[in-house]
Amino acid sequence: MCMRFKLPNVTEMNDWIAIGALALVGVLIPLGMMAVSYLLRPSVPETSKRATYESGEIPTGDTRVRFNIQYYMVALLFLIFDIETVLLFPWAVVYLDAVESDAVSLLEILGPMVLFVTILLVGLAWAWRKGAVQWAQTPRQVETEHNRP
Amino acid sequence: MTVGVEHYVLLSMALFAIGLFGILTRRNALMFLMSVELMLNAANINLIAFAFYHGNLSGQVFALFTMALAAAEVAVGLGIILLLYRNFRDVDVTVPTTMRW
Amino acid sequence: MALLELPAWTTLAPALLLALTALVLFIIDSISPDAQNSGLLAGTTAAGSLASLGVAVWYLLAGVGTPTVDGGRGIIDVLGDQFVVDQLALFFMIIVAVVTALVAVASYDYMEDHTYQAEYYSLVLLAATGMSFMAAANSLVTIFIALELASLPSYALVSILKDNRGSVEGGLKYFLIGALSSAIFVYGISLVYGATGHLQLENIAAVIEAGEADPYGGLLGLGILMLIGGFAFKTASVPFHFWAPEAYEGAPAPISAFLSSASKAAGFVIAFRVFTEAFPVAETASAIGVDWTLAFIILAIVTMTLGNFAAATQNNVKRMLAYSSIGHAGYALIGLAGISAGGGELVMGAAMMHLFVYGFMNTGAFLFVALAEYWGVGRTFEDYNGLGRRAPVACFALAIFMFSLAGIPPLGGFWSKYFLFTGALEAGLIVVAAALVINSALSLYYYSRLVKAVWIEEPVTERDGLSQPVGLYAAIVVAAVMTLALLPLFGPVADTAVDAATAMLA
Numbered sequence: 001m002c003m004r005f006k007l008p009n010v011t012e013m014n015d016w017i018a019i020g021a022l023a024l025v026g027v028l029i030p031l032g033m034m035a036v037s038y039l040l041r042p043s044v045p046e047t048s049k050r051a052t053y054e055s056g057e058i059p060t061g062d063t064r065v066r067f068n069i070q071y072y073m074v075a076l077l078f079l080i081f082d083i084e085t086v087l088l089f090p091w092a093v094v095y096l097d098a099v100e101s102d103a104v105s106l107l108e109i110l111g112p113m114v115l116f117v118t119i120l121l122v123g124l125a126w127a128w129r130k131g132a133v134q135w136a137q138t139p140r141q142v143e144t145e146h147n148r149p
Numbered sequence: 150m151t152v153g154v155e156h157y158v159l160l161s162m163a164l165f166a167i168g169l170f171g172i173l174t175r176r177n178a179l180m181f182l183m184s185v186e187l188m189l190n191a192a193n194i195n196l197i198a199f200a201f202y203h204g205n206l207s208g209q210v211f212a213l214f215t216m217a218l219a220a221a222e223v224a225v226g227l228g229i230i231l232l233l234y235r236n237f238r239d240v241d242v243t244v245p246t247t248m249r250w
Numbered sequence: 251m252a253l254l255e256l257p258a259w260t261t262l263a264p265a266l267l268l269a270l271t272a273l274v275l276f277i278i279d280s281i282s283p284d285a286q287n288s289g290l291l292a293g294t295t296a297a298g299s300l301a302s303l304g305v306a307v308w309y310l311l312a313g314v315g316t317p318t319v320d321g322g323r324g325i326i327d328v329l330g331d332q333f334v335v336d337q338l339a340l341f342f343m344i345i346v347a348v349v350t351a352l353v354a355v356a357s358y359d360y361m362e363d364h365t366y367q368a369e370y371y372s373l374v375l376l377a378a379t380g381m382s383f384m385a386a387a388n389s390l391v392t393i394f395i396a397l398e399l400a401s402l403p404s405y406a407l408v409s410i411l412k413d414n415r416g417s418v419e420g421g422l423k424y425f426l427i428g429a430l431s432s433a434i435f436v437y438g439i440s441l442v443y444g445a446t447g448h449l450q451l452e453n454i455a456a457v458i459e460a461g462e463a464d465p466y467g468g469l470l471g472l473g474i475l476m477l478i479g480g481f482a483f484k485t486a487s488v489p490f491h492f493w494a495p496e497a498y499e500g501a502p503a504p505i506s507a508f509l510s511s512a513s514k515a516a517g518f519v520i521a522f523r524v525f526t527e528a529f530p531v532a533e534t535a536s537a538i539g540v541d542w543t544l545a546f547i548i549l550a551i552v553t554m555t556l557g558n559f560a561a562a563t564q565n566n567v568k569r570m571l572a573y574s575s576i577g578h579a580g581y582a583l584i585g586l587a588g589i590s591a592g593g594g595e596l597v598m599g600a601a602m603m604h605l606f607v608y609g610f611m612n613t614g615a616f617l618f619v620a621l622a623e624y625w626g627v628g629r630t631f632e633d634y635n636g637l638g639r640r641a642p643v644a645c646f647a648l649a650i651f652m653f654s655l656a657g658i659p660p661l662g663g664f665w666s667k668y669f670l671f672t673g674a675l676e677a678g679l680i681v682v683a684a685a686l687v688i689n690s691a692l693s694l695y696y697y698s699r700l701v702k703a704v705w706i707e708e709p710v711t712e713r714d715g716l717s718q719p720v721g722l723y724a725a726i727v728v729a730a731v732m733t734l735a736l737l738p739l740f741g742p743v744a745d746t747a748v749d750a751a752t753a754m755l756a
Contacts, residue, residue, distance in 0.1 A: 069231070072227070072231070076224050076227075079220055079223070079224060080220070080221070080224065082220075083216065083217045083220040083221075084217065086213050086216055086217055087213060087214070087217055089213065090210050090213060119273065122273055122276050122277065122280075123276065125280050126276045126277075126279060126280045129279070129280040129281075129283045130279070130280075130283050131283070154444075158444070158469075161437075161440075165437055168433070172430055178422070178426075181426060181429075182429070185429045185430060185433050188430075188433035188434070188437060189432075189433050189436060191437060192433070192436040192437040192439070192440040193440075195437070195440035195441065195443075195444060196439075196440045196443060198444075199440065199443050199444040199447070200443075202444075203443075203447035205447065205448075207391070207443075207448070207449050207450075208440075208443055208449070210391075211390075211391045211394075211439075211443075211449060214391060214394075214395055215394075215436055218394075218395065218398045221398070221402055222398070222402060222429055222432070225402050225405050225406055225425070226405075226425055226429060228406065229405060229406075229409050229418070229421050229422055229425050230422075232409055232412055232418045232421070232422075233418055233419075233422050235412075236413070236415050236418045237415070237418075242422065242426060245415065245418070245419035245422060246419075247415050247416055247419055248416060248419060248420070248495075248496055248499055248500065248569075
């Protein structure tokens with residue numbers, strides 16, 4: 001773990017001039033296009049143009065939609081597994097080196113990760129059995145299912 | 150001009166201060182969570198910048214762990230905020246005062 | 251000699267057993283998710299924590315972690331020095347395991363009708379795993395991860411009574427302050443890492459001793475200050491103590507016992523380890539320009555005074571115990587305040603003894619509150635009036651806990667405070683020693699007030715006979731017996747504590 005990173009030498013000003021020029025061009029092109037179209041286009045005010053989706057659906061309600069709380073569970077499970085992949089990363093980096101070296105046996109490099117994933121799987125299995133991914137039913141749905149022969 | 154480690158520290162301190170400011174001024178529990186995330190990420194910037202500076206990787210690996218823990222913290226926190234909303238019909242952290250402060 | 255042939259990681263068995271038991275609980279619950287066999291769950295939890303306790307005691311007796319010069323098997327490093335198993339670690343693993351076992355047994359009755367049994371017990375075990383790992387963590391990385399592993403289940407446990415407003419409010423405040431303090435803590439770690447380039451405690455110390463951190467004195471100082479903030483949260487000391495009264499009052503009483511005993515002890519063990527291993531007093535002082543023990547001297551005095559004065563004004567028994575728990579954190583902080591370049595073994599050992607005795611007497615006191623909540627007698631001192639006639643055994647145990655907490659000789663609480671007092675005097679901290687005496691005298695007032703209410707006062711209302719829940723009674727009686735048994739056993743405990751402290755400071 002004693003690699004030394006070297007900071008790239010960016011003291012020369014030329015690089016920065018190029019970056020600045022690129023940024024300038026990047027801003028000027030859209031602004032220029034907007035300015036040209038503003039000067040050229042005819043002005044025909046009409047109410048239908050102000051609609052959110054011209055000749056499309058008429059939007060209803062607010063942009064702030066409330067999601068069903070049951071998505072919370074799904075999101076939570078996703079979040080856990082999504083983030084745990086981050087912990088696989090340092091392991092994956094050293095994995096090939098460790099396999100090739102004689103100092104570390106395959107069990108020593110593979111074992112901890114298998115254990116880690118196993119623990120996660122036990123958790124997932126538990127959550128599944130507890131019905132975390134099951135869509136809860138409204139009382140009415142439960143009733144109709146209950147009355148079904 | 151070189152981007153030295155001190156710039157990263159300044160950036161992370163600014164981020165940390167923003168997070169702290171958010172915690173002290175916002176009453177919404179979700180805003181509070183976001184502010185805490187900012188503070189944790191400020192620490193991550195520090196860790197990675199210092200790992201680069203010192204030339205060892207332990208800081209970078211620790212940053213990965215911090216990210217995972219931050220996610221876990223959010224998961225638990227959202228659950229508690231959900232309970233807060235169910236019991237008090239609000240996510241304002243100053244609302245629950247059934248006990249004397 | 252069979253012990254030596256085992257791989258080094260097996261020395262972490264006390265913590266690993268707790269984790270394994272938590273997994274077993276998950277599997278049990280996966281097999282029958284709808285069954286409410288709380289006996290099986292509580293029994294498994296208690297068995298797991300007792301196994302952890304047994305292994306830790308066995309290791310300690312077998313000399314694992316004792317330095318080889320003292321005839322032991324040497325301090326054992328695990329996972330490239332990320333963990334270390336020494337006497338300090340085993341000592342605190344024992345405290346955690348004992349408290350977990352008591353809490354599990356008591357919860358059997360307290361959580362009887364609760365919907366989330368398996369979740370409750372596995373969260374308790376996961377938190378205990380975190381605390382046990384905190385005892386052995388030897389690098390800022392593992393310390394932070396173990397700390398979070400202990401904290402996250404605790405947040406959930408405090409607010410597990412989902413429809414109880416107090417529980418949710420306590421959990422929320424605990425979580426908010428916990429999240430804030432962990433953010434501050436990890437930022438402090440990043441600054442210490444920046445100043446020294448290492449996260450492993452001995453390596454940090456080596457850099458500081460070599461004087462290489464001197465140019466970054468400011469960063470290091472700020473980092474240390476932020477680390478103190480993290481410890482203050484976990485140990486419920488000033489300035490991050492606000493959560494404690496709310497969380498302890500709102501939480502189910504066994505959880506209050508768990509947090510105020512085991513969690514506090516675990517917070518102290520990382521504070522002890524970090525400050526003795528990573529920041530040698532004299533060299534750190536020359537790098538940051540100020541002695542870090544100064545911070546602990548101030549914190550100890552402020553914490554114990556604030557805790558005790560606030561406790562004296564309470565009418566709610568649980569809240570009184572919560573504030574008194576803050577006061578006891580102040581006593582234990584003397585252990586860090588008294589460390590100096592050449593000494594401090596006695597005072598640090600005394601703080602460890604205090605946390606050990608506290609593990610029994612405070613857990614017992616909170617479990618009595620759990621019993622009272624189980625009976626539904628009410629929460630204030632008046633509501634407790636005259637309980638002694640109805641439930642003499644439990645109330646006798648309560649008297650033992652209260653007098654031990656107050657530090658009446660010859661109970662265990664007296665001896666640990668006595669050692670703290672002499673240790674503080676030896677370290678030249680006369681103000682701290684005086685504050686300790688004054689606060690102990692004050693604490694006698696509110697502790698004896700509870701005993702008086704239970705034994706002497708006439709009951710406000712006539713009560714029917716009180717039930718005798720087996721689990722709660724068993725836990726309370728065991729805690730009381732252990733508090734008393736510590737009288738003859740205090741010598742060995744004190745020796746172990748001082749040995750562990752000496753090994754740390756050597």
